[in-house]
Every structure is written in structure tokens, then in C-alpha cells.
Amino acid sequence: MVSLLAAGSLDDKTFPDVGGQFLLQMAVGAAVGLLGGRALVWGMRRPLPSEGLYPLRTLAGALLLFGLATVLGGSGFLAVFVAGILVGDERAPYKREVERFHGALASLGELVAFLVLGLTVDLETVARTDVWVPGLALGIALALLIRPLAVGLCLLPTRLARNERVFVLLAGLKGAVPILLGTLLLEAHVADAPRAYGIVVVVVVFSVVVQGGMVPFLTTWLRLPVRVVQPEPWALGVRLRDEPEGAHRFVVAAGSAVDGQRIEDLHGLPEDVWVSFCLRDQQLLPVNGETSFRPGDEVLVLADPGLHDRLQHLFEQHR
DSSP states (O other), X not given: OHHHHHHTOOOTTHHHHHHHHHHHHHHHHHHHHHHHHHHHHHHHTSXXXXXXXXXXXXXXXXXXXXXXXXXXXXXXXXXXXXXXXXXHTSOOTTHHHHXXXXXXXXXXXXXXXXXXXXXXXXXXHHTSHHHHXXXXXXXXXXXXXXXXXXXXXXXXXXXXXXXXXXXXXXXXXXXXXXHHHHHHHHHTTOTTHHHHHXXXXXXXXXXXXXXXXXXXXXXXHTTOOOOOOOOOOOOOXXXXXXXXXXXXXEEOOTTXXXXXXXGGGOTTSOTTOXXXXXXXXXXXXXXXXXXXXXXXXXXXXXXXXXXXXXXXXXHHSBO
């Protein structure tokens, strides 16, 4: 819709129709995503004869939700997005393998999207002043005004620090999805569609190059803790036939109740809580009463499932 408005292809009579249709698509997509996500969680917990079928089942479920939402006149993208949020918060067998499969598939999709969609860009159209000038103005407005205002309102109930809040407001990037949606203008044969599509491309390029290039500067200026994430090809664990009960994994947060404390000095822990292992700097530490916790330690705790919120407060929340 922003692209259409920027292109000047909508008049006062058509805008209400387009706006109403857009809201209807979003509502249908969200409803399909909510119901389909619940159904997908239920299906993910049903056993299959082979480990390799679990990622394929979630992929088939996502495609089914996309198609169902589209047939009903809704947004297939929103349906899959909402369902993914619901699935991400639930426990399911082979979930780590499923996440790795879809992570690799998403990376492949981004590469293919940028490669294929890049071939649709007409450089002569992008070089026109009536394309790159409004595209650059729209990109600056999105980065410095529209996104900070909209996201800032959404962040009001959160407990983020001021520097963290500013980073979230300024670091939102646009990628392949806006360009993919922009191609719908070309397929719909909207008036002056090449110009509108060129404006979308300019906005995305500005976001990736300028906003993306400023992320390291922002982290330094805002004094945000940043660490290099190294690949972790080795895993330590056991496989169980049934879903484990009472296993809790936490990452010690700086300033939390356990930060700098020894296990034997933690009076806030219930008596039936057992710290199973502690991983620090990719090294397993021997766990005993003298073991002290540091920020970034990954800890596996065995305790009653009902104690999860209390333990999470001790390990991962600031005092």
C-alpha cells in the first residue's frame, strides 16, 4: 500500500476499497494462523516412523496453511508467520532438528530471492529522479520517523533499558520480503507499476546498506554488549522416548540473583533443585557447592516443572 501511494496510482475512491480488502486479508490470515498453529503443534507431537519426516511434516503444514489462507482470501504470509510464533513457544519431539532444517531452508530462500528478484530490477528506472528521490525520502522517513514512532508505542509496556530501546527503534532492516511483495504490483498491472517497484527497491537498498552498515556504530554508541557467536558443531545430550519433565535450561544474565554467587550460597533455590551441568566459554565445568555463576553461563537445572518461572527470575532477570 505504501508503494501504491508513493506511485500516486490510487485515488480517493479506490483507497477505501483497497484498505478494506487489506484489513480483511490480514484478519483472515491471522485467524488461519492461530487455528492452524494450534493444529500444527498437536500434529508435531504425534510420532512418526523416521526422524527425517519430522521437518518435512512441519514444512507440509506451513504450505497447507499458506494455501488455505490464500484460498479463503487471506494473507498466506501472515498465516504462516502467526503459526510459526505459536509453534516456536511449544515443546515438541525433534524440535531442534526441525529448527535447523527450517533455518537452512530460510537461508537458501533468502539467497534465491535476492538473486532472482535482483534480475527483475530495471536500473534505468531506478536511476530516474522521480524514483530514487522519493524512494530515498521514504527510506529516511521509515528509518527515522515512522518505525521509531510505531515500534516505540509497541515497546511502552516492555522493561527494556533506554539504550536497548533505542537500538530496537533504529535497527529495523528491510530485506527480500518487501521486494517480493513489490513484484505483486508488476503482476497486477497497476498504473505506473515499474516506478512504484523501483521506489520499493530503493527503500530496501537504503535499509540494507545504510541501516545495516550503521548497526556496529549503534552498538558502540549505545554501549550495548556484543559478542561474536561462533559455530557450535558439537552437541552434548541424551535422547528420551518420552517428553522430559523438570529439565530447565537457563543463560545467566548479568545482574541476576545468581550472578557471582556460589551454588552453596544460593538461599533462593528450593531444596529439591539440582544444577546438573554448567557450560562456560564452550567448556563444561565441574558442578559442586563451590561453583560460582558468571554472566553467559549456560546452566541445566533439574527441578519441578512448576518452579520454572521462579528459576527463570533467579537466573535470567535483573535484580
